[in-house]
Amino acid sequence: MRHSSFKPEARWDKPPMPNDADRQNPDCINEQVQVLALFKSAKILPRLFIWKNRIYKIKRVTYNWQERFGRETVSFFSVSTGTDLYQISFNNTSYIWKIDKIIG
Amino acid sequence: MILHVDMDAFFASIEQAINPRLKGKPLIVGSRNSKMHTVVCAASYEAKAAGIDSGMASAEAFKICPGLEFVAAEQGKYIWTSRQIFKLLKGFGFEVLYASIDEFQMDIMGYPDPDSLAKRAQGRIYEEFGITASVGVAKNWLLSKLASKLNKPNGVTVLTSANLEEVLSRFPASKICGVGKNTALLLEGLGVKTCLDLYQKSAQFLEHNLGKYGLNLFISMHSTDSFDSLKGPDEPKSIGHSYTLPRAVSNPQFIRAWLRTLSEMVARRLRQDNWESIAVHLWLNGPEIGNFGAQKTFQQPINDGFEVYKRCLKIMAKLGPQTPLVRAFGVSCSGLSQTAYARPLFKEQKRRGDLLKALDSINSRFGDNSIYPAVITLAQ
Numbered sequence: 001m002r003h004s005s006f007k008p009e010a011r012w013d014k015p016p017m018p019n020d021a022d023r024q025n026p027d028c029i030n031e032q033v034q035v036l037a038l039f040k041s042a043k044i045l046p047r048l049f050i051w052k053n054r055i056y057k058i059k060r061v062t063y064n065w066q067e068r069f070g071r072e073t074v075s076f077f078s079v080s081t082g083t084d085l086y087q088i089s090f091n092n093t094s095y096i097w098k099i100d101k102i103i104g
Numbered sequence: 105m106i107l108h109v110d111m112d113a114f115f116a117s118i119e120q121a122i123n124p125r126l127k128g129k130p131l132i133v134g135s136r137n138s139k140m141h142t143v144v145c146a147a148s149y150e151a152k153a154a155g156i157d158s159g160m161a162s163a164e165a166f167k168i169c170p171g172l173e174f175v176a177a178e179q180g181k182y183i184w185t186s187r188q189i190f191k192l193l194k195g196f197g198f199e200v201l202y203a204s205i206d207e208f209q210m211d212i213m214g215y216p217d218p219d220s221l222a223k224r225a226q227g228r229i230y231e232e233f234g235i236t237a238s239v240g241v242a243k244n245w246l247l248s249k250l251a252s253k254l255n256k257p258n259g260v261t262v263l264t265s266a267n268l269e270e271v272l273s274r275f276p277a278s279k280i281c282g283v284g285k286n287t288a289l290l291l292e293g294l295g296v297k298t299c300l301d302l303y304q305k306s307a308q309f310l311e312h313n314l315g316k317y318g319l320n321l322f323i324s325m326h327s328t329d330s331f332d333s334l335k336g337p338d339e340p341k342s343i344g345h346s347y348t349l350p351r352a353v354s355n356p357q358f359i360r361a362w363l364r365t366l367s368e369m370v371a372r373r374l375r376q377d378n379w380e381s382i383a384v385h386l387w388l389n390g391p392e393i394g395n396f397g398a399q400k401t402f403q404q405p406i407n408d409g410f411e412v413y414k415r416c417l418k419i420m421a422k423l424g425p426q427t428p429l430v431r432a433f434g435v436s437c438s439g440l441s442q443t444a445y446a447r448p449l450f451k452e453q454k455r456r457g458d459l460l461k462a463l464d465s466i467n468s469r470f471g472d473n474s475i476y477p478a479v480i481t482l483a484q
Contacts (some may be wrong), residue, residue: 067180104125
């Protein structure tokens with residue numbers, strides 16, 4: 001059992017193919033949205049987003065995580081409006097918010 | 105004393121935390137998006153109760169449980185959560201090591217109340233991520249890992265000298281990490297049925313019947329660990345990647361494109377950690393060839409994906425001129441040594457080295473696979 005040389009990334013033998021994210025998610029929306037968010041104690045707390053001229057009030061952030069894409073870091077949020085669940089993301093380099101997909 | 109944290113149905117629990125509607129439902133996380141042509145890489149406890157487990161074909165899982173919920177795996181969130189849990193555990197002030205993406209070990213040598221520490225760790229993980237973990241504490245890594253599996257989900261098991269034998273007597277020897285189906289059958293034939301039977305066997309007995317592995321098993325079961333005693337040279341023996349296709353294929357272009365893809369992935373990891381390899385191992389699985397695996401050692405060490413790929417083709421040539429039906433591939437490199445700088449002798453060698461540097465620097469800056477050999481698109 002090898003411990004200290006373990007990297008969580010190495011567990012994945014799924015090759016990240018070109019355009020993989022889009023290929024894997026047929027439900028991918030990937031559109032820019034406007035977001036009202038609170039940046040507090042090094043945390044980002046999205047409160048509402050505007051998509052296609054409609055306001056979606058966020059009742060709960062169910063989960064959040066970050067991923068690095070080269071030098072860029074993207075923060076992902078799964079957010080509940082009470083009736084529906086969406087995934088939105090914030091690019092920490094370009095400061096662009098996007099709606100990635102409707103989870104359910 | 106080692107405290108082993110084993111996350112409960114890790115990927116499935118994260119998906120249930122993301123989408124609370126999936127909580128309490130049988131759920132599988134598939135390695136690919138195509139629901140009926142993938143492999144279960146995680147199952148929720150509700151799915152496990154129906155007889156579904158990791159490694160099963162998703163089509164089989166849906167046969168067992170037609171009402172199953174399905175989510176395609178997205179590695180980023182699991183890796184991030186794993187790293188955050190690792191940081192959180194480090195916050196307790198003990199040395200922490202990864203055992204796998206969803207298992208962590210803490211060296212808590214001398215800590216007076218491991219039970220409360222285990223519960224605090226569980227509580228913090230739940231508070232931060234909304235997912236549960238099972239914890240085992242014992243005198244060494246092997247027994248602590250075993251203990252973490254005895255009371256799942258969300259359980260704590262502390263093995264002390266007072267309860268060790270009683271607890272071990274209640275579980276089959278196959279519960280111990282490393283004792284697979286075949287070893288368990290062999291042991292059963294020798295009258296070793298429970299973990300306690302195995303624990304009580306002598307080093308000579310285990311070595312005689314299981315060889316070097318038996319002796320290692322004895323040492324692992326009886327040692328009193330601190331991480332210092334576990335640390336050997338921190339160098340990987342090999343670096344590899346594998347992939348299973350939804351169905352077997354015989355298209356030579358497609359198969360070669362996959363070999364190139366895996367070779368590039370392996371070579372990129374070699375270069376990231378400054379390794380070179382002299383031995384390439386190719387593994388193929390298919391209905392006609394079964395499990396085919398062969399290794400070839402070369403004189404010149406490499407860390408270029410194209411070179412790894414060429415060596416794979418040489419190994420594959422052993423199968424004959426006809427391309428077989430292939431369902432799964434694996435490419436790994438061993439015989440690793442640290443890259444030593446040597447001024448390239450030939451112009452072409454220098455050109456190739458410069459090209460790899462440029463490709464790596466583009467991929468590091470803009471993200472993996474921002475630039476890649478065109479041939480790997482044939483694998484899509």
